[in-house]
Amino acid sequence: MRNxxxxxxxxxxxxxxxxxxxxxxxxxxxxxxxxxxxxxxGKYVNINQWDEKKKCVKDSLLKNILIREENRIYNILLGMENNDELFSLENVKNRIKGNVEEKINPDFYFHLDEILKNKFAIEDLAKGTKDHYDHLIKRLKSFRPKLTLNEINPRFIDDFVYYLKVDLDSGNSGTNNVIKCLNTVLKKFVIEKKITENPCIHYKKFPEESSIIFLNPDELKRLIDADLKLGNLTKGLEHTRNLFLFSCYTGLRDSDIKTLKKKHIVENKKIVKRQVKTKDIVEIPFNEYWFEILKKNDFDKKKDDDLVLKYTCNAAINRNLKLIAKISKIKKRLHFHAGRHTFGSLLALQGIPIHLIAKYMGHRDIKSTQIYMNSDEETLSNVMKKVKF
Known part of the structure; x- marks a missing residue:
């Protein structure tokens, strides 16, 4: 609806x-x-400093100053409209001049919707991140369908955490993720002076067990050599294995594999692609393993804008991986993201410097890469047996 x-x-x-x-x-x-x-x-300009066609000043600095004030006035009027205030000439002038104390809508969800709408539009968040915020809204509304700004205090956070942990039986990681999103929102509330304090600062994260699953060299070989001929399941299992191996050989996430186009394979020498999650460019050098998988999928017949790999839904992929792991006698709960972890772990075992692993995996912070260093206990144990002190 137009304002x-x-x-x-x-x-x-x-x-x-x-x-x-x-x-x-x-x-x-x-x-x-x-x-x-x-x-x-309070600003004056010569007639030649005014763009009659665009109806704006030509000077960019002055233009930005005027736009900021336009936005301030617009937000005041928007607040008046949302609060069903009288749009009289006197009231509008008083509001803009600051002669009337501005009333803040007490509805928490009204402000939550406004902030997330702007956050999604401005920050261009990945779908996975948006899903986390949608999950937050769902959990909050199931806990407290009606919520005011005055109710946001440490007691509310404690009660909400209790609801997540006890009533919904949420795990430590799930609870931490919900409160993390709420904390981000409430920080913005404080900045915009909708509340005076962010009670999430008192929240102590629950300990989380590491869920990093990856294949060591022996397990990867067993997966590659596994006989997947199971009647009408054969084609799907073999395609799933190729997709998983492509992640093991490139470190790409599922979101980047399913959007990978031929034009991202630069001169058949390297992969250069903007990551879906971080929006950063990642470059992956050529190796014959991932290129061989592309050739199996008619890479040479593809056009620049064609997707190079057919990717089915995650649920089907992960279901197939569980069966593949069983056939390969791998006693791990295999999922697709384990391919990316396998890539990082195997590079670390090969002695690749950590800063290069971070670069190939598209990590912004090298702390994210450190989980792969010394991650294979079995290999480390064998190494230690050979050490002479």
Whole structure:
């Protein structure tokens, strides 16, 4: 629904500065359902500094100043509309001039929706991150369908955590993720002065067990050599294995594999792609293992904008991987992301410097890469047996 008001900067050609008739004042023109008004900006420009076609000043610095004030006025009017306030000429002027104390809508979910709408639009978040915030909203509304800003305090956080842990039987990791998203939102609430303190600062994270699953060299070989001929399941199992191995050989996430196009394979020498999750560019050098999988999928016949690998839904992929692990006699709960972990772990075992592993995996922080260093206890144990002190 379109808002019932508008704000824009105009040039008053009918007025001029008292000591310079060539300089005209800039006004903010405000139009609403029951009337309109013009408020002075305090800025003057020559007629040749005004872009008549675009209806704006030519100077970029001044233009930004005017736009910021337009946005401030717009947000004031938006708040008036959301609170069903009277749009009289006097009330509008008083609100903009700050002569009336602004009332804040007490509904917590109203402000939550506004913040997330802006966050999703401005930050271009990955789908997975948006899903986390959607999950937060679902959990909050199931706990407290109606919630006001005044109720956001340490006691509320304690009660909400109890609800997650006891009533919903949420694990430590799941609970921590929900509170992490809530903490991000409440930080913004404090900045915008909707609340005075973020009670999430008192929250102590629950300990989380490491869930890093990867294949060591022996397990990877067993998976490669496994006989997957199981009648009508054969084709799907073999394709799943190829997709998983492609992740093991490249370190790419499922979101990047399912969006990988031929144009991302630069001169058949390396993969250069913007990651779906982080939006950062990752470069993966050529190796014959991942290139061989592409060739199995008719890579040479593809056009630049064609997807190079057919990717089915994650549920089907992970279901197939469990069966493949059983056939390969791998006693691990295999899932697709284990391919990325396998890539990092095997590079570490080969002695690749950690900064290069971080680069190939597209990590922004080298701390994310450190989990792969010295991660294979069996291999380390064999190494230690050969050490002479």
């Amino acid at each position: 019932s008001f508008s704000v824009k900067t105009i040039l008053r050609k009918d007025k001029w500065k008292s000591d310079d008739i060539n300089r005209h004042p800039l006004y903010y023109q405000i139009i609403f359902k029951t009337g309109k008004t013009k408020l002075p900006s």
